[in-house]
Every structure is written in C-alpha cells, then in structure tokens.
Amino acid sequence: GEDVEQSLFLSVREGDSSVINCTYTDSSSTYLYWYKQEPGAGLQLLTYIFSNMDMKQDQRLTVLLNKKDKHLSLRIADTQTGDSAIYFCAEKENTGGFKTIFGAGTRLFVKA
Amino acid sequence: ETGVTQTPRHLVMGMTNKKSLKCEQHLGHNAMYWYKQSAKKPLELMFVYSLEERVENNSVPSRFSPECPNSSHLFLHLHTLQPEDSALYLCASSPYSTDNSPLHFGNGTRLTVT
Numbered sequence A: 001g002e003d004v005e006q007s008l009f010l011s012v013r014e015g016d017s018s019v020i021n022c023t024y025t026d027s028s029s030t031y032l033y034w035y036k037q038e039p040g041a042g043l044q045l046l047t048y049i050f051s052n053m054d055m056k057q058d059q060r061l062t063v064l065l066n067k068k069d070k071h072l073s074l075r076i077a078d079t080q081t082g083d084s085a086i087y088f089c090a091e092k093e094n095t096g097g098f099k100t101i102f103g104a105g106t107r108l109f110v111k112a
Numbered sequence B: 001e002t003g004v005t006q007t008p009r010h011l012v013m014g015m016t017n018k019k020s021l022k023c024e025q026h027l028g029h030n031a032m033y034w035y036k037q038s039a040k041k042p043l044e045l046m047f048v049y050s051l052e053e054r055v056e057n058n059s060v061p062s063r064f065s066p067e068c069p070n071s072s073h074l075f076l077h078l079h080t081l082q083p084e085d086s087a088l089y090l091c092a093s094s095p096y097s098t099d100n101s102p103l104h105f106g107n108g109t110r111l112t113v114t
Helices: none
Strands: A004-006 A009-013 A018-024 A031-037 A043-050 A055-058 A061-066 A071-076 A085-092 A100-102 A106-111 B004-007 B010-013 B018-025 B031-037 B044-050 B053-057 B064-070 B073-079 B087-094 B109-113
Touching: A004 A085, A009 A018, A018 A085, A018 A106, A031 A061, A031 A071, A043 A055, A043 A061, A043 A071, A071 A085, B004 B087, B010 B018, B018 B031, B018 B087, B031 B073, B044 B064, B044 B073, B053 B064
Parallel strands: A009 A106, B010 B109
Antiparallel strands: A004 A018, A018 A071, A031 A043, A031 A085, A055 A061, A061 A071, A085 A100, A085 A106, B004 B018, B018 B073, B031 B044, B031 B087, B044 B053, B064 B073, B087 B109
C-alpha cells in the first residue's frame, strides 16, 4: 500500500534554512502536499506541487520534487520562531480514490 | 477563523460512556472526513462521506459510529471506548472526495479515555 515517511524531529537556529524531507511510494500520485500543524490546531495547507513539476517557490518556501527517487523536500528560508510546528508530507492517490496519505510529521524546533 | 469547526475541543470519558463529536463546515464542500491523530504516527483516515453517503470505512472498530445528516455536519458517536482510543480526532472537508483539492481541517477534539 501507499506509504509516506519523514523524520520525526528537526532543530535549527533562527535565521538558518530548514529542510524537511519526505519519501513516498505511490508513483501515480498527481499532487503532493505540505501541511503545517501549530500547537492546539488542526492541519493547514502550506503548499503543494504537481507531479510534473520539479520545483515550486512561494516566498520563503521552496518545494523540490525528485520523481525518480520519490523524494519531496520543503525548504524554509530564514526560519523564524513562528515556524516552529509539525510539518506533514502527504500524497493523494491518483486513481479517483478518496485517500490522502499522510506521513507521521516532522516537528521543527527553532532556537532563538 | 477556520471554516471547519469541531466541538468539543477536549473530552474526557470513561470506557462505559457514550459521547459524540461534532463537526460543522461552512465552506460549501461536498466531502467530509474523520482522521485520528496519535503521537508519532501518521494520520489515520477513519471515514469519508461524499454528499452525505459514506464512501470509505477504513477498518474502524464498531465502537466508532459516524453520522452525516447533511453535507455541512458530521458526527462521530463513541461508545465503550478503550484507553488506546485516546487521541486527537480531526475533521476535514474538501470540495469533492475524488479530486485533488486539499483538505481543510478543524482544530480537532482531544479525547482522553480513562
């Protein structure tokens, strides 16, 4: 079945870049997503990328997709303490199905 | 303000209790979902409703019973739960269940089973 894997923790200093990595298994996925969860809240869509793209940039966020290796990354430039949260990688199966498959989430700690 | 509202935010219940979680979405979406979030585990999809019809039941124990009276409201009825059912229960919605539109989540109900 489909599987999405990500490391559980990442710690960076304020002002540095953060890179959160994810691997997925479903090669038919059309869309891949990054969601952010702040304490006490639900998940909020951060950005997404089409599978026919290699890169997407949105202000401080850069998403890189390596389809051959089924590897997705999220880079946050100039990381701020407000970026401390859990970041979830997700894929949507491309078979007209209902499931969005999530990873376990990477908890980002930003040290001042 | 989130377009998906969940109540209550916190719930503590004994194993013999019956309680219900409520979700309401104000986004005009046709699909609604229940997810279970446990620490250090991927989100687990529990149920999917499309136009008030259940289209997915992801091997969830019968002690969890969903109800979708209309496309704006979703309930999760709970009875005779186990301590391992303690988790954050998230409701989500999307325009349709079969397209690639992202999910919109509520803030969740933190459930503790004692």
